[in-house]
Amino acid sequence: xxxxxxxxxxxxxxxxxxxxxxxxxxxxxxxxxxxxxxxxxxxxxxxxxxxxxxxxxxxxxxxxxxxxxxxxxxxxxxxxxxxxxxxxxxxxxxxxxxxxxxxxxxxxxxxxxxxxxxxxxxxxxxxxxxxxxxxxxxxxxxxxxxxxxxxxxxxxxxxxxxxxxxxxxxxxxxxxxxxxx
Amino acid sequence: xxxxxxxxxxxxxxxxxxxxxxxxxxxxxxxxxxxxxxxxxxxxxxxxxxxxxxxxxxxxxxxxxxxxxxxxxxxxxxxxxxxxxxxxxxxxxxxxxxxxxxxxxxxxxxxxxxxxxxxxxxxxxxxxxxxxxxxxxxxxxxxxxxxxxxxxxxxxxxxxxxxxxxxxxxxxxxxxxxxxxxxxx
Numbered sequence: 001x002x003x004x005x006x007x008x009x010x011x012x013x014x015x016x017x018x019x020x021x022x023x024x025x026x027x028x029x030x031x032x033x034x035x036x037x038x039x040x041x042x043x044x045x046x047x048x049x050x051x052x053x054x055x056x057x058x059x060x061x062x063x064x065x066x067x068x069x070x071x072x073x074x075x076x077x078x079x080x081x082x083x084x085x086x087x088x089x090x091x092x093x094x095x096x097x098x099x100x101x102x103x104x105x106x107x108x109x110x111x112x113x114x115x116x117x118x119x120x121x122x123x124x125x126x127x128x129x130x131x132x133x134x135x136x137x138x139x140x141x142x143x144x145x146x147x148x149x150x151x152x153x154x155x156x157x158x159x160x161x162x163x164x165x166x167x168x169x170x171x172x173x174x175x176x177x178x179x180x181x
Numbered sequence: 182x183x184x185x186x187x188x189x190x191x192x193x194x195x196x197x198x199x200x201x202x203x204x205x206x207x208x209x210x211x212x213x214x215x216x217x218x219x220x221x222x223x224x225x226x227x228x229x230x231x232x233x234x235x236x237x238x239x240x241x242x243x244x245x246x247x248x249x250x251x252x253x254x255x256x257x258x259x260x261x262x263x264x265x266x267x268x269x270x271x272x273x274x275x276x277x278x279x280x281x282x283x284x285x286x287x288x289x290x291x292x293x294x295x296x297x298x299x300x301x302x303x304x305x306x307x308x309x310x311x312x313x314x315x316x317x318x319x320x321x322x323x324x325x326x327x328x329x330x331x332x333x334x335x336x337x338x339x340x341x342x343x344x345x346x347x348x349x350x351x352x353x354x355x356x357x358x359x360x361x362x363x364x365x366x
Contacts, residue, residue, distance in 0.1 A: 019323045024302035028319050035309050037302045126315045
């Protein structure tokens with residue numbers, strides 16, 4: 001069900017971990033393991049996504065708080081961004097104005113000199129454990145893959161497994177790429 | 182890494198760590214970002230060695246020592262060799278420390294040190310990108326990182342040679358200390 005005309009849509013609440021950091025927000029999506037950083041303006045918009053607050057009120061807050069033009073395009077841009085990141089309860093936010101497509105187009109349309117205060121959401125995919133680790137030393141011991149012996153064929157496969165020989169040790173394929181092997 | 186993933190009361194962040202006047206300095210980063218080189222240079226400059234691989238954080242946001250021998254990469258072969266701390270004239274930390282500074286940098290030959298202060302959320306994203314068990318324990322990871330990062334400055338900068346970076350970091354820390362009422366900093 002879509003939001004009522006003129007009212008803010010509802011924020012998604014399920015499967016999210018939210019951490020407040022000053023006026024910014026860090027939102028972790030448990031469904032796809034993505035972390036989103038909402039800057040001040042984006043956090044303000046998301047906090048008001050309650051299905052009750054009027055869009056005009058939020059546009060006014062953006063103007064007062066950040067000196068952004070009282071133009072519906074700014075709020076529309078923020079809501080589209082939040083929707084793309086799956087942070088709204090509606091599957092897809094439907095734009096109500098003739099939207100400016102990209103951030104660059106918005107800046108051009110509004111004649112802004114700086115982009116710093118515009119609502120922004122930056123994201124990252126949380127690393128699988130193997131990516132948050134240095135390349136293994138030659139003493140790495142993986143039973144059944146290298147039988148605890150250093151491998152001798154740099155870049156080659158370890159036996160019949162997809163693991164590859166990297167720095168003298170057998171490592172998972174993803175880590176081999178990360179380690180430049 | 183199994184230990185890093187399964188230790189319930191600790192959060193492992195891929196980062197180099199040294200102690201400086203009772204505070205920890207974190208250098209988060211992936212492989213080949215130059216963490217160990219920077220840690221070794223800091224130790225040579227008088228910092229206390231905590232780790233060249235993991236910042237081990239407790240629920241209060243303090244960093245615990247993980248002082249294994251430094252693993253230095255040979256530039257030609259990219260293979261790792263162990264360097265004992267004693268050969269650097271350093272000493273290993275024993276006690277957990279609160280974090281005083283996070284430096285997000287990557288070695289780029291010829292680059293100058295040009296620090297830019299990040300917002301707390303930007304800083305947390307840098308640590309999150311290097312946190313081992315974030316997928317397994319996101320709630321613990323977020324709350325621990327938030328405690329760790331409370332009022333802690335995070336800077337991002339390219340860096341050239343480690344010795345130049347160390348001079349800049351030490352100057353930054355001493356300036357911060359001079360302007361702070363906190364004797365620990």
